[in-house]
Amino acid sequence: MYYRYLGNLADAGVERISSRELSEALQMTASQIRQDLNNFGGFGQQGYGYNVEKLHAEIGKIMGVDTPHSLIIIGAGHLGQALAGYASYGKRNFTVEAIFDVNPEIIGQEIDGRVVKGMDELEAFVKENGADVAALAVPKSVAVEIARNIRDWGVRAIWNFAPIDLELPKEFPVENVWLLDSLMRLSYDLKDR
Amino acid sequence: MYYRYLGNLADAGVERISSRELSEALQMTASQIRQDLNNFGGFGQQGYGYNVEKLHAEIGKIMGVDTPHSLIIIGAGHLGQALAGYASYGKRNFTVEAIFDVNPEIIGQEIDGRVVKGMDELEAFVKENGADVAALAVPKSVAVEIARNIRDWGVRAIWNFAPIDLELPKEFPVENVWLLDSLMRLSYDLKDR
C-alpha cells in the first residue's frame, strides 16, 4: 500500500511528505506510519519528513522489486490470456517467460507475441529454465496435481487463481487470488443498505 | 475463508465438525474459531460441534449470499472478458447482466452468449436496470471518472481492477483487486531463499 501510494506521488512529482500528510491520504494515524517505517529503518528526517522517491525505492528494496523475477503462466483460458496480456509486470520487475495450455486448439496460437506451449513441454521447460513464479490459471480439478509437480520441478512460488487450497508445505510461497471471496465481501457490504 | 472451507467439506459429504478439527485445517486456534462464530450466533452444540451444512448456510446468510445480486462488467479487454466468462458467479448468487466497452471493434461481439454494449449505452442501462455491482476493468486513466459517473447513475458497489484509488466517499463499497500487490507479496516471499 505504501509502495503503491508513494509511486503515485512520485509520478505526480511530489518530493517530500510527512507522516501526518501520509496519514490523511491513507486513512491511518501518523504514529502507525512512523512505527511501520521505523521497523525497517530510519527513512525520514526530523523537521523534514520523508523523501518520496527515496522512501519508494527503500520499500521497493524491502519487497524485492529490485530483483528481476521470471513468471510463467499455466492455463491459457480467458484468465490466463488476461494475465499474459497484463502490461504492468515490468513495474514490479517481472517478465512473462512462457505460457502453457492443454488444449490443442490453443497450443501454437500467439498471445501478445508469445506462442502458447503444450503442457507436455512444461516439465522440460521448468527443469531447464526454472521459474520464480508460476501463475496457475487452470481448473481446480487439476490445480493441486499441477502445483505439486511444478514445485518438484523447480518453480519457486505459485500465484494461484484456482479456487482451491493447493496443499503444499506451508513454507512454500503461495498467493491465492480468490476472486469470489472479494466479490462476497461486496455482497456483505451491500447488506441492509 | 470459513465459507469456502465449509463449502468444500459439504461437497465432500462431511456432516459435522468440531472447532478443534476446524482449527487444524485452517491453522488457527479452536478458541479463535469459537469466538468468531459466537460473535454471530450460537451455531454449535455442546458435545457435538457444528453441523457443516447449517454452519455454511448461516455464514452465507451473514455474507449476503442468500440475496441475488446483479453484476455488470465495464471494459471488455482481456480481463473484462475473463471476468465475463468466469463460470462460478452463481455459487455466490451473482448474475452477469451486461458487458460494456468503448472499442467499436469489440462492441457487438458476443462474449459467452452476451453481446458487448457500447459505453454510450451505459448511463441509460444503469438508470433503467440498476446494478448491484460493477466490475471495473478499464485503463486507470479513465477509471476514476467512470467510477464517479456509475455511482451517480445508481451502481451500488464497485469491484475495481484498475490499479488506482477511485476517490469515492469512503462509505461507498469498493473492493480493489490489485494483482500487482499480490504478485509483489510473492517477490517479498522469495527474498533470501
Next chain:
DNA sequence: TAGATTGTTAATCGATTAACAATC
C-alpha cells in the same frame, strides 16, 4: 534560533488464547 517532524518509549486498547462451567 525557532519550528517542524522524526524516532522511540510508554500507555492504551483490542484481539487472541486459555480455562472452565454449562449442556448436549
Next chain:
DNA sequence: TAGATTGTTAATCGATTAACAATC
C-alpha cells in the same frame, strides 16, 4: 451417566496510539 465440546469469562499478548525528547 460419562464424555465431548460448546459458549463465555478471564488472562495474556501484541498492536495501535499518544507523548515527547532528539534533531534536522
